[in-house]
Amino acid sequence: MDGIHDMGGMDGFGPIPIEQNESVFHAPWEGRVWALNTALGAWGKWNIDAGRYTLEQLDPALYLSSSYYQRWLYRTENMLVDHDMVSRSELETPPEERRVTAEREPLPLDEILVRQRKTRSARVHEDIPAAFQAGDRVRARNIHPTGHTRIPRYVRGRVGVIDRDHGVFIFPDTHAVFAGNKPQHLYSVRFTARELWGPDADPGDKIYVDMWDDYLEVP
Amino acid sequence: MPDHAPHSHLSDTELRVLALESLLADKGLVDPAALDAIVDTYENKVGPRNGARVVARAWVDEDFRQWLLRDGTAAIDSLGYVSTQGADIVVLENTATVHNMTVCTLCSCYPWAVLGLPPAWYKSFAYRARAVKDPRGVLAEFGQVIPAELEVRVWDSTAEVRYMILPQQPPGTEALSEDALADLVTRNAMIGTERLGQDRGHGLGRG
Numbered sequence: 001m002d003g004i005h006d007m008g009g010m011d012g013f014g015p016i017p018i019e020q021n022e023s024v025f026h027a028p029w030e031g032r033v034w035a036l037n038t039a040l041g042a043w044g045k046w047n048i049d050a051g052r053y054t055l056e057q058l059d060p061a062l063y064l065s066s067s068y069y070q071r072w073l074y075r076t077e078n079m080l081v082d083h084d085m086v087s088r089s090e091l092e093t094p095p096e097e098r099r100v101t102a103e104r105e106p107l108p109l110d111e112i113l114v115r116q117r118k119t120r121s122a123r124v125h126e127d128i129p130a131a132f133q134a135g136d137r138v139r140a141r142n143i144h145p146t147g148h149t150r151i152p153r154y155v156r157g158r159v160g161v162i163d164r165d166h167g168v169f170i171f172p173d174t175h176a177v178f179a180g181n182k183p184q185h186l187y188s189v190r191f192t193a194r195e196l197w198g199p200d201a202d203p204g205d206k207i208y209v210d211m212w213d214d215y216l217e218v219p
Numbered sequence: 220m221p222d223h224a225p226h227s228h229l230s231d232t233e234l235r236v237l238a239l240e241s242l243l244a245d246k247g248l249v250d251p252a253a254l255d256a257i258v259d260t261y262e263n264k265v266g267p268r269n270g271a272r273v274v275a276r277a278w279v280d281e282d283f284r285q286w287l288l289r290d291g292t293a294a295i296d297s298l299g300y301v302s303t304q305g306a307d308i309v310v311l312e313n314t315a316t317v318h319n320m321t322v323c324t325l326c327s328c329y330p331w332a333v334l335g336l337p338p339a340w341y342k343s344f345a346y347r348a349r350a351v352k353d354p355r356g357v358l359a360e361f362g363q364v365i366p367a368e369l370e371v372r373v374w375d376s377t378a379e380v381r382y383m384i385l386p387q388q389p390p391g392t393e394a395l396s397e398d399a400l401a402d403l404v405t406r407n408a409m410i411g412t413e414r415l416g417q418d419r420g421h422g423l424g425r426g
Contacts, residue, residue, distance in 0.1 A: 008324030008375065009352045013345035016360045022338050024262045029236040034336070035257035036240060039249045048379075052326055068327070068342045070232055077239065085248060095241050102247035109253040121306040122379035150377045152324055154351065166307070166380050186378050188309075197352055205371040207351050210378035 001146055002153060004060035009154040009197070030069040037076050042112040045083040047119070049176035053148035054079050122170040124183035131185065131213045136162045138189060139219040140211060148176035151215040159219045160191040163208060171212055184213040261336050267406035269300045270333035270383060273310075274409065275401035278388045287385065288312055300332045308332065311374065312385045313414070318365055320358070320411025321374045321382040322350035330381035334406060341410065351375055361412045384409050389416030 007013075025031040041051070055063075055075045063071060080086045090100065107115070132138055140155040150172050164187065171182035188208045193201035229237070243249040273295055277284040287294040291310035308330055311319040323329065324347050329337040340346055350357050354371045358364075365371060374382045386408040392400060407413035 005325055007344055007348040010344075010348040013343070013348050016340050016345050016349075016357060017343050018340050018361065019338065024266070024336055025258070026339070027233070029233045031258040031262065032236050032240055032254060034261065035254035036236075036243065036249060038257050039253055040243070043248070055326070064344070068339070073232070073236060073239070080243075086242060086246065090242055091239070095238050098242065098245070100242065100245040102245065104247040106244070106247050106250035106253070108250060109256045112253060112257075117301075120301075123307055150325060152375065152377060154324075166309075166378070169379060172378075186380070188374070188380075201352075202355065202371065205354065206373070208372060208374045210376065210380055212378070 001056060001148065002144055003056045004063045005056045006153050008152045025069075033069045033073045033076065037072055038116070039107065039112055040076065040080070040085075042107050042115040043085070044115065045085065046079055047175055047178075048122075049148060049170075049172040050178070051075065051079065052172075053176040054082070056148065124168045124170060124181060126168055126183055128168050128183055128185065130165055132162045132165075132187060132216060134162050134164055137219050138162055138187075138216045140189070140209075141215055141217050143215070145173060147173060149173050151211060152209065154196060155189075155191060155209050155211075158191055158195050160189040160195065160209075163188040163190040166210065169212065171214060173214070182214075186210055186212050187216070189216070265331065266335035267333075267404075267409065268401070269298075269335070270330070270406070270409045271401040271404035273298060273300065273333055273383075274385060274404045275397045277385055278400055279397050284385075291383065295333060306332070307379060308381045308383055310383050310385050311372070313387050313411070315387070316368070317370050317372060318358075318411065318414065319372045319374065319382075319384050320350065320354060321376060321384065322347060323376040324348070324351055325375075325377060328376035328379075328381060330383045332381075333383050334409060338406070358412060361407065363412065363414055365414075384411040386413075386415045 055071060058071060058074055066074065077091055081088050090098065137159060139159045140151060140157065142157040143151065166186040166188065168183050169186040171184055174180045174182045189211050191207045191209065193205040193207060194203065196207055240249065240251065244251055273287065276298065277287050283294060287310050291308040292306060295308055313319055327337055327342040329341060346357065351373050354373050355365055376382055386404065389403060392403060403415060405413055408415050
């Protein structure tokens with residue numbers, strides 16, 4: 001989707017907010033949101049691409065006005081409802097008025113870590129032919145999928161060169177909606193800054209973007 | 220304003236997180252003790268110190284350096300820094316003629332295994348928006364002046380491959396031990412928003 005999350009090249013966000021001696025979490029609740037997300041992910045009801053897609057579907061005004069871990073909180077609530085793990089009314093009922101009984105035993109830490117290890121790589125060990133090889137000129141297709149996609153707007157229609165073939169990986173566009181892994185080659189594609197940003201860009205600088213076969217065509 | 224009785228000093232977001240955790244614990248979906256351990260891991264055990272050890276090893280061991288650049292995932296795993304997510308790591312080497320930096324324009328992908336969780340600036344809209352279009356301007360905000368003849372390469376982490384930068388070893392440090400070298404390596408140098416030796420003391424980013 002051409003969503004608010006696709007920020008590459010936008011102006012107007014001001015200077016980079018650099019903090020010295022930053023703590024990992026700025027408040028305890030941020031760590032709890034982080035840990036909840038990790039622990040809930042281990043149930044296997046969704047995957048990383050589905051999680052990103054849910055985040056991308058937050059209302060754009062809310063996305064922009066929320067902090068990073070606030071977005072994660074809203075995303076987690078939405079995924080829990082979408083996957084029937086909690087109901088919206090349970091979320092909205094104050095804890096002291098709620099009557100809930102345990103439906104299952106929570107996963108202990110060891111089991112969470114075991115399950116995480118199984119999904120930690122999106123690499124697929126299948127022998128699938130590559131459409132391109134290092135050195136090939138390619139064009140990022142001018143496509144505008146309405147669902148989840150990882151082809152940023154700023155490269156669409158632009159011509160680059162395959163820098164390296166990372167191997168075969170899960171395709172996020174289908175994986176995000178549980179429509180299969182559609183495994184295919186993933187490449188790092190090199191663009192000149194001028195191809196992307198025009199004649200005012202630095203003549204020597206390059207931008208590398210990871211893209212799957214389905215995002216690319218012969219120019 | 221509703222009366223939040225015992226938590227009246229807490230923000231709406233804090234209350235919302237407390238309510239969510241208590242609901243999930245009541246339903247048997249999470250174990251609060253497991254949450255404590257997950258927080259502790261990322262606050263205290265996983266962090267840029269891991270990446271600094273990888274860099275220092277590459278500086279003192281040429282075979283390891285070559286392995287790291289050829290197969291970053293395997294070389295990093297060999298030191299025991301195994302990620303729970305984004306396990307495939309590509310390491311990019313800064314040289315006298317090339318400066319690499321990494322960003323995730325679409326979300327916040329970051330090499331957790333070697334750097335821990337990203338700093339807030341890495342996840343900021345400003346960095347995500349501008350790193351690909353005006354990398355030299357972004358680097359200047361970090362106090363880094365990149366000579367015109369140096370090629371800047373920006374790597375946008377749009378997939379499940381994570382990028383880590385292997386900084387150049389600062390001149391005059393050849394006699395230092397591996398441990399002492401690791402102390403020189405900053406988080407920002409491994410993201411690519413700092414060139415070591417150019418501006419000591421700025422953006423150490425050990426946080």
